[in-house]
Every structure is written in C-alpha cells, then in structure tokens.
Amino acid sequence: MLTAVLALTAIAIIFGLLLGFAAVRFKVEGDPLVDQIDAILPQTQCGQCGYPGCKPYATAIANNEADINRCPPGGETTIIALADLLGKDPIPLDAEVGEEKPKMVAIIDEETCIGCTLCIQACPVDAILGAAKQMHTIIEVECTGCELCVEPCPVDCIDMVPIKEDIFHWKWPYPEQTDEEAKL
Amino acid sequence: MIRQLFRFKGGIHPPQHKDRSTRSPIQAAWLPKQLILPLHQHIGESGEPIVAVGDHVLKGQKIARASGYVSASVHASSSGTITAIEELPIPHPSGLSASCIVIDTDGEDRWIEHGPEDIPYTEMDVSHLRNLIRTSGIVGLGGAGFPSSIKLNPAGSKIDTLILNGVECEPYITCDDMLMRERPENIIAGAKIMRHALNARQCLIAIEDNKPEAYTAMIEACKDEDIEVVQVPTLYPQGSEKQLIKVLTGKECPSNGLPFQIGIVVHNVGTAAAVHNAINLGEPLISRIVTVTGDGVAEPCNLEVLLGTPMQALLDQCGGLNSDVDRIIMGGPMMGFAMHSTEIPVIKTTNCILAATESNVTAPSDVMPCIRCGACADVCPVDLLPQQLQWYARSKEFERAQEHNLFDCIECGCCAYVCPSNIPLVHYYRYAKTEIWAQEREKEKADIARQRHEFRQSRIEREKAEKAARLAKKKAAVKKPADGEKDDKQAAIQAALDRAKAKKEAQGVEPKNIENMTPAQQKQIDDANARRQQTDTSEQES
Amino acid sequence: MIKLNTPSSPHFHGPSTVTTVMLKVMLALLPGILIYAWMFGWGVIINIVLASITALATEALMLRMRQRPVMMYLFDGSALVTAMLLALALPPLAPWWLVVIGSAFAIIFAKHLYGGLGFNPFNPAMVGYVMLLISFPREMTSWLAPLSLGEQNLSLGQSLSFVFSGSLPAGLSLDALTMATPLDSLKTELGLNKAMQEITASPIFGMLGGTGWEWINIAFLAGGLWLIHKKIISWHVPIAMLGSLALISFLFFIIKPGAYASPLFHLFSGGAILGAFFIATDPVSGATTPKGRLYFGAGVGVLTYIIRSWGGYPDAVAFSVLLMNMAAPTIDYYTRPRVFGHGGGN
Ligand code: SF4
Ligand code: SF4
Numbered sequence A: 001m002l003t004a005v006l007a008l009t010a011i012a013i014i015f016g017l018l019l020g021f022a023a024v025r026f027k028v029e030g031d032p033l034v035d036q037i038d039a040i041l042p043q044t045q046c047g048q049c050g051y052p053g054c055k056p057y058a059t060a061i062a063n064n065e066a067d068i069n070r071c072p073p074g075g076e077t078t079i080i081a082l083a084d085l086l087g088k089d090p091i092p093l094d095a096e097v098g099e100e101k102p103k104m105v106a107i108i109d110e111e112t113c114i115g116c117t118l119c120i121q122a123c124p125v126d127a128i129l130g131a132a133k134q135m136h137t138i139i140e141v142e143c144t145g146c147e148l149c150v151e152p153c154p155v156d157c158i159d160m161v162p163i164k165e166d167i168f169h170w171k172w173p174y175p176e177q178t179d180e181e182a183k184l
Numbered sequence B: 001m002i003r004q005l006f007r008f009k010g011g012i013h014p015p016q017h018k019d020r021s022t023r024s025p026i027q028a029a030w031l032p033k034q035l036i037l038p039l040h041q042h043i044g045e046s047g048e049p050i051v052a053v054g055d056h057v058l059k060g061q062k063i064a065r066a067s068g069y070v071s072a073s074v075h076a077s078s079s080g081t082i083t084a085i086e087e088l089p090i091p092h093p094s095g096l097s098a099s100c101i102v103i104d105t106d107g108e109d110r111w112i113e114h115g116p117e118d119i120p121y122t123e124m125d126v127s128h129l130r131n132l133i134r135t136s137g138i139v140g141l142g143g144a145g146f147p148s149s150i151k152l153n154p155a156g157s158k159i160d161t162l163i164l165n166g167v168e169c170e171p172y173i174t175c176d177d178m179l180m181r182e183r184p185e186n187i188i189a190g191a192k193i194m195r196h197a198l199n200a201r202q203c204l205i206a207i208e209d210n211k212p213e214a215y216t217a218m219i220e221a222c223k224d225e226d227i228e229v230v231q232v233p234t235l236y237p238q239g240s241e242k243q244l245i246k247v248l249t250g251k252e253c254p255s256n257g258l259p260f261q262i263g264i265v266v267h268n269v270g271t272a273a274a275v276h277n278a279i280n281l282g283e284p285l286i287s288r289i290v291t292v293t294g295d296g297v298a299e300p301c302n303l304e305v306l307l308g309t310p311m312q313a314l315l316d317q318c319g320g321l322n323s324d325v326d327r328i329i330m331g332g333p334m335m336g337f338a339m340h341s342t343e344i345p346v347i348k349t350t351n352c353i354l355a356a357t358e359s360n361v362t363a364p365s366d367v368m369p370c371i372r373c374g375a376c377a378d379v380c381p382v383d384l385l386p387q388q389l390q391w392y393a394r395s396k397e398f399e400r401a402q403e404h405n406l407f408d409c410i411e412c413g414c415c416a417y418v419c420p421s422n423i424p425l426v427h428y429y430r431y432a433k434t435e436i437w438a439q440e441r442e443k444e445k446a447d448i449a450r451q452r453h454e455f456r457q458s459r460i461e462r463e464k465a466e467k468a469a470r471l472a473k474k475k476a477a478v479k480k481p482a483d484g485e486k487d488d489k490q491a492a493i494q495a496a497l498d499r500a501k502a503k504k505e506a507q508g509v510e511p512k513n514i515e516n517m518t519p520a521q522q523k524q525i526d527d528a529n530a531r532r533q534q535t536d537t538s539e540q541e542s
Numbered sequence C: 001m002i003k004l005n006t007p008s009s010p011h012f013h014g015p016s017t018v019t020t021v022m023l024k025v026m027l028a029l030l031p032g033i034l035i036y037a038w039m040f041g042w043g044v045i046i047n048i049v050l051a052s053i054t055a056l057a058t059e060a061l062m063l064r065m066r067q068r069p070v071m072m073y074l075f076d077g078s079a080l081v082t083a084m085l086l087a088l089a090l091p092p093l094a095p096w097w098l099v100v101i102g103s104a105f106a107i108i109f110a111k112h113l114y115g116g117l118g119f120n121p122f123n124p125a126m127v128g129y130v131m132l133l134i135s136f137p138r139e140m141t142s143w144l145a146p147l148s149l150g151e152q153n154l155s156l157g158q159s160l161s162f163v164f165s166g167s168l169p170a171g172l173s174l175d176a177l178t179m180a181t182p183l184d185s186l187k188t189e190l191g192l193n194k195a196m197q198e199i200t201a202s203p204i205f206g207m208l209g210g211t212g213w214e215w216i217n218i219a220f221l222a223g224g225l226w227l228i229h230k231k232i233i234s235w236h237v238p239i240a241m242l243g244s245l246a247l248i249s250f251l252f253f254i255i256k257p258g259a260y261a262s263p264l265f266h267l268f269s270g271g272a273i274l275g276a277f278f279i280a281t282d283p284v285s286g287a288t289t290p291k292g293r294l295y296f297g298a299g300v301g302v303l304t305y306i307i308r309s310w311g312g313y314p315d316a317v318a319f320s321v322l323l324m325n326m327a328a329p330t331i332d333y334y335t336r337p338r339v340f341g342h343g344g345g346n
C-alpha cells in the first residue's frame, strides 16, 4: 500500500514538473491582452456593454473590471471565445445589457431625411454618407448595426432592418438537440 | 496489362439500389410549360443576365454570361419568352430563393443557329478551345459544378493523367451508368477533346465493378483508342475526386491543393459528353441526364432533361409522386440535399432526384451520446477523427475543430452511416463550417469597423486639437493689457457659445435653404419639425 | 401538398446501433461464461443474474432521477454489459450483498455521476470491482476451487442458500470449497521462496494458466476474436495488451525462469484475456485513435505485469485499465492520425 502511495506521489510530482516546464517553455508572447480581447469583440461600437466602445470594454475586461458577458452583439460566440482566451468558464449573456438579436443594418428613408448630419456625428464607423442639408445614405457593408444613429435623427427616418438571408450567407442550423445534450 | 490499384483508408458498402432505374433506356423528358433557370448553378460567381423580360429567346441562346473567372454562362434550354427575372427557390439545402430567369416555352423548341467551328479542334488554339467550352456553360456534371474550362487549364503544370470519373459510387444514382451504356462514343469523343486541351500523357476511365454493362460498353468503344478503361472495386466514396486519384495512381492530392498540381485532372464522364456536344456539335449545355428513382415514384428511370425543368414535371412523367414519400433528395442518399418543394428546377448539377419513402431512408431513431467506439474514424476516407470533430462542433469550439482539420471533411457521410449512436455527424460539420465562414466574414467586417472607428477617433482628436490651437491663438490676439483676464475668459466663453449656437443652426435644425422647395417637401419638413418638437417635449417630461 | 422532410445528409444509416453493439458483446461473452459456470458451478450464473438485475434497477432509478428517457437508455445494453463484466470479475458464490453493492456502485458512481452513457472517464465495471477489492478484501479473494479439483459440487439450491444466507449444507466447510487462484498462490509461494517448477507442479496450475482458467480464457479468446471479426472492437487494444504482456513476461522468464512465471501462464491466467478483449476495449473510457489504442493496450499490458509481479494485489487488469483510462485523452490528443493529403502520403 505504502509503495503504491509513494509511486503515485512520485508520478504526480513528475507530471507536475512536466506541466510547469511546458508552461514556461511554450509560453506565447503575443499581443497585449487588451488587443487580443479587442480582436474578439464584434466592433459594433454600440456601447451596450456600458463602455463607450469595444476597446474600452476590452480594457475593462483585461483589468478584471468587467465580466465577459456584457456584449449583446457578440452574443454567445464572443463569450465562448473570450472564455477560451482568458481561461474562464463561459457564462450566459448578462440580461441587463440586452439580448442577442439578429444582425441588422440601418437604412435611411431618403425621402424623409432633411440632411441634418446628426446621424453622421453619431455613427462610430463613419458609415453614413452625406453633407449638411443633403440627403444622407448609409453604406450598408460598413454599417455595424449599432443603432446609435437612430436616436439622434430629428425626423425619425432611420430604420434598423435585419440583414437579408441569401444562399451565400445561409448557415446550417445547429442540429436538433436530444435531451441528453440539452442538459449539458 | 493489369493496372495496379491502390486503396484509400476507410469507406463503406451501403446497399446500392441501382438496378431499379436501369431497366429502361434513357428517355427524353417532356417539354415543360415553364423553365426556371437559376443564375447560380455552379461553384463561383452567379451568371449575369443579358436578356430582359419580354424577350423572345431560342433554344441554345445565351441568356446569362459568366461574370468572373470562376463562373459559368446560362443558355435557354428551349425557345420561348422571358416572363420574369426574379428570386425563386433553387436547389439548395436552405430552401432559399435566388435570381432565376423564367422562360415560358412556346412548344416549338426551336434551336438558335449553331454548329461546330469551321476548323477541327485539333487545329484550334487551346485557349480558344477552352473558351468555347467556357461559353458553352459547361460545369462539372458529377455534382460539384466547378466550371470545366478552368479544370482544363493546367496553368503551367505538366498533366500526366486525365481521369474520367465513371465511378458513380452513390447508391440509387445511375445517370452516368446509363450514359456509358448508351453513348460511350460521346464520352470518348469528349475525352479526346479534353485530353487535347490538357496535353495529357494518358487517359483513364474509371468504372466501379457493379456496372458490368457500362464497363463492357466502354471497353468496346475504346477498342481502337489509346484510352484505358479501369474497373475498380466498389467502395463508397470512391467517386470523390481525391479518393479516386489515390485508387488509380496511389498519389495523394495535398489537402488544400488541386489535382493538377500533381499532374492529374479528373472530369466526370457526363462532362466529357457535354464537351463533345459543345465542340463537335456546337450545342451549349442545355440538358443533362437525371435519374428519377426511389419508392416515391412508380416508374424509376433515367431522363434526358432540359435544364430548368421543375422537378414536379419529372416526377409526373415517372408515374407521379406516391403519397408516402418522405423527402425529395437531389443527389444520392449519402450526400444529397433534401428539397423543400417539388417546384424547384433541375440544374446543371442535378444528377438524381430521389423520391424517398420512409423505407428508402433510415427513419430517424433516437440519437444517443457518442460512445467513442471509433467506428466513424475507421471508415473516414480522409482519416479524420469524426467523434472529436462532432464534439468540438457541438460545443462550438470551432478553433479546435479546425485544428482537427474540419475543412478536410468531404461530407461523404460514412461516419454518420456507421455511427451506432446515430449522431447526425455530418450535420454538425456543416453547421460548424458555415458558422466558421460566417465568423470569418464577421471578423473581416469587424476589422474594417475597428479601423474606421479608430480613424474617426483620431480625426476627432485632431479636430479638437486644431480647434484648441485656434482658440489659443485668438485668445492671444484679443488679449488686451488693460482688461483683466476674467473679462477675457468671459468673452471667450461667450464667443464659444455663440459659435456653438451658430453651428447647431447650421447643422440643419433650422435649414436655411428653404427656397425652391415643393409644397410636399415643405410639408415633410414641417412634419419632421413637429415630430421633433414632440420628442423634445416628451423627453423633457420624462 | 405532401410534407417533405429536409434533414441533412446522409439519408442512409447502417444497421449498427448501440444496442446491437452491446448485444454482440454479450453474445461474445457467452461461451466464456458457460465454460466458467461449468467449471465453477452455479455461483457464476448467480453472480451474473444478481449483478444484472441490480444494474438495470439502478440504471432505471438514475435515469429517472436525472430525468432522462428511461426506456431509451435502459435497453441500450450498456448497463448489462457492465454488470456482466463485473460479475465475471467477482468470485463465484460471493455473498449477494457484495455483488449488489459492486454493481450499484459501478452504475451510480462510475457511470451516472459522470453523465451517463458515453461520458464516463473510467470503466464502470472495473471501478466497481476495485472498490469492492479495496473495501472487502477477504470476501473478494476467497475463490472457489474449480469443480474438477474441489471436493464438493453444490446444487443450484445449495448455491443460492449459501449466497443469500451464508449457510452451507451440513458437513461442508468453506475451506473445502475455496482455494487460492493460481495467480494468488503463485504470489504467496514465491513469497515463501519456493522454486517456480515446484510451485507450478501443483494441480491447480494445469497446462497453461491454471486448471479451469485456461479453458475459460480460451473461450473468451474465441469470443473476442469474433468481436474483432465483426468489427465491434478493433484488434489494436487486445493485440497490444497481450503482446506487451507476453513480451515483458518472456523477458523476465528467460532472465530468471525460477522466479518468474512463463508468458503462457500470464496470458492464460486471471483476467488477461477477458481484460484484453472485453474490458480494455471499452470504447467510452479508452483511447480511440488507432495508434492511441496500441499505446493504450501496451500500457495496460505492461502495468498488468508490473502489478502482478511486484504489486500488492494478485491480479492487476482492473488497476491497469483504470490507470490507462486516466491517460486516454492525452494519448488520443497526441496520436491523431495523419489526415489525407497532409504530407508524407505519396
Ligand atoms: S456591447 Fe459589444 S459591440 Fe457594443 S460597444 Fe460594447 S463590446 Fe462593442
Ligand atoms: S449607420 Fe447607424 S447603425 Fe450603422 S454603424 Fe452607423 S450609427 Fe451604427
């Protein structure tokens, strides 16, 4: 019995050393953490996380000031990726900040637009084209769907519409869950 | 000489069910009232329509041109009038719609003037030959639908072997089998053209040993040709390009490379026949042979179908759909996609329409957890670890899945076929693949957004700094020795306030260019202002 | 309009299901069980029946508690296989509570607490066995003598009454029934510094691996080969395990034949064959890559020899399998096969 205990202890020590060695030996010197986190965030720049943009939120996560579940546009995918990066367990999205919605883009009703430029000032990614007193349009591919332009518009001419699904963007749905998996 | 054959790892022997559709010869399908021709029938960019609604078109007339290098043109498969160019359901697992050209046929089936080129292909410039094939809209007819002219361009590589794929390893499908039995000379004529284009040293035709009639017919037709017909033992998924190459040559095509890099090109036998039609007869690709089979139809058979014919028409011709049909599969039972309706048209890659009853397909039984039996890994022709892949796909650890070579999976379905726990493994891989693609797209988008955001931020910073600098300058200028600094400050603040006010006004809260406005525009603005007032007050209230 | 189903391909499925796999495993065990029972009497059968009933009852209970579909999992056969393997590892005529505790422990702790079928990192039958061995060493080591060597042959009724109440027919003592197993006695007698030839001359050692045991093991071997033929198990684990056991015992045997038993003895005594074909091949807790299975099997073989020769317990298959179970995920990770088209192929 004693030998067994000793042997197991010895094995444990050896493996411990091995792991420690590996950790030191294969350590990756990469981007600073903030950039790595920022790379995972969706860059919608919507501020729903409670920070003025993705980068500030990334900084807060890196400083351990914020949980990883505060980005609604990123949703589950982002949470899992963050958890992976930081070696934490994935947690569900914080209901307080909102919920994961289908991706949207803004469109300006060009008939109604009065050319006030307020939306341009709100848009975090300069996705709106137009000059003062001229009709504005949104560059669809560059719009992140952050909705920040909706509120400032004085004539309510900006609508958020879901991105249309086509055969090139269609995704296979997640396979139906058997009850065994649903509980995992 | 008996050719030495090789073996790829894994593979399965599913029941064949091929004999039911080979009892009668290939028949011509009826001319449908309406043809629906999707612009996207192949891998690559969609075609670009070159006709307009109301145009009358003739059979064989080009109605959409290729819109990129990897793209293919579309031709009218019968004469008639273009009645719509709109989004209609196309054969796709999603059941979604995409752009289609709709032709109401006039029943005359009148050809456009056509015929072979004046000079024989052997004397043509090879790139001209390729271009003829390209403008004929020919894509791989085996199922993948890659534009054939590209696969006939060795791009500088020396091509040793041209392989014609007559393997047809999927159960139920017999269109290539019947083609080889009935029109071997077309295949061989096409093969010679392809070989000429590639300047290939040898040409092989591979046929599985469950098709003895086709084998005999091809041997007979190849008597005087320098083409070798090779019989290969039946094994699914041998018809997959890279697996077939391994079997015939022992060479392994690199994971993300193409066969021509190792001096090999593979074309389907049907494609060869289409090339023959295009070059020797001048006919573009407007029809193909389709196997209509399964217990869901009364008379399974092979039909020569005009592209764009709705599947329902073919099912009707084969005796109509039985009421106990469970699903309509385009392609075979191992890799085919279940269709969402029967009004979906036949396209260039439709090799089979399988109207499957519940007894033809496996009724869904309970999915159990993976017991790690490894049966899936034993049959995987690519030597992946399917059980690990499904684990990662299920837990959405896509990076790990990619690390385990998810993208080498050819979705052959061998793993799911043998899995005792009945896990829909391939569905998991498809889910993961499309999800990864979407993530990549999103990542790209996020990168652009980040750049633009950072650019904007720095611009704002800069503007702020410039403004501050200007202000400081002004301040220095207006500074009077007598007055106290206090006044000075106040004046600056006042000035800033004025400016802000002016700016606000300029920003269009009160637009000034109200000359030349139509009453409607005026009303719009008034309405807008009214709404704005409302929001303002409501905001104050809240 | 007919409603069309649109699931993902493949639309075909082969005949194999978890239940058919488990049934085949049980079928393959059958010849071994019959010979075992023929050699050692009713106790073997009683063990199996008791363990099976307990396992099924516990399984049903656990499934109910974990709110899983009871019917779907209860008859998948996995609990029965666990019960049979455990029963075969226990001494025949073991008291009923021993069998019941072991079987219930295996199902509850080693299987369901880890998440049920497919999720257990350790082989449940072996966990149950080891738990019993550690907790009840006396009961677990009093083996019956093979009928051909023993003095009495108990009837079914007598066996039952002994199992359930511990009472023996008049005039029969426990000592007359039990006898050390060949592996056991080898160990004790070697401990007494007897020479190998002297020890193995005793009738319990039989021709290969101990009287009675050799035939049982040959029957298990036959069953195992059938499973390989049927592709239920792959050849990698058994071959690697038996191969490494044979090799290492052969090395020691030629170095010092007086102190170490022959390879044949090692292969055909104790649970080596049963372990190689039926226990170490348990897919859930073992390695799954082909190369990984070779390492896994070899590991079990080597550990078995080490524990048998120098460890505190007579047989070692259970311990070795559990130890290797721990290493299985790591082995899998480092033995991923070369994927088609990824270098080195041509
Ligand atoms: S919620 Fe997400 S997308 Fe929006 S700003 Fe915060 S991190 Fe960026
Ligand atoms: S256009 Fe609107 S929704 Fe789109 S990114 Fe700009 S502010 Fe956000």
Ligand code: SF4
Binding pocket: B369, B370, B371, B372, B373, B374, B375, B376, B377, B386, B387, B390, B415, B418, B419, B420, B421, B422, B423, B425
């Ligand atoms: S065949 Fe099914 S049960 Fe077996 S290892 Fe693969 S996925 Fe798991």
Ligand code: SF4
Binding pocket: B376, B379, B380, B381, B382, B383, B384, B385, B386, B408, B409, B410, B411, B412, B413, B414, B415, B416, B425, B426
């Ligand atoms: S579907 Fe993919 S993982 Fe499954 S056997 Fe085929 S190639 Fe392998």
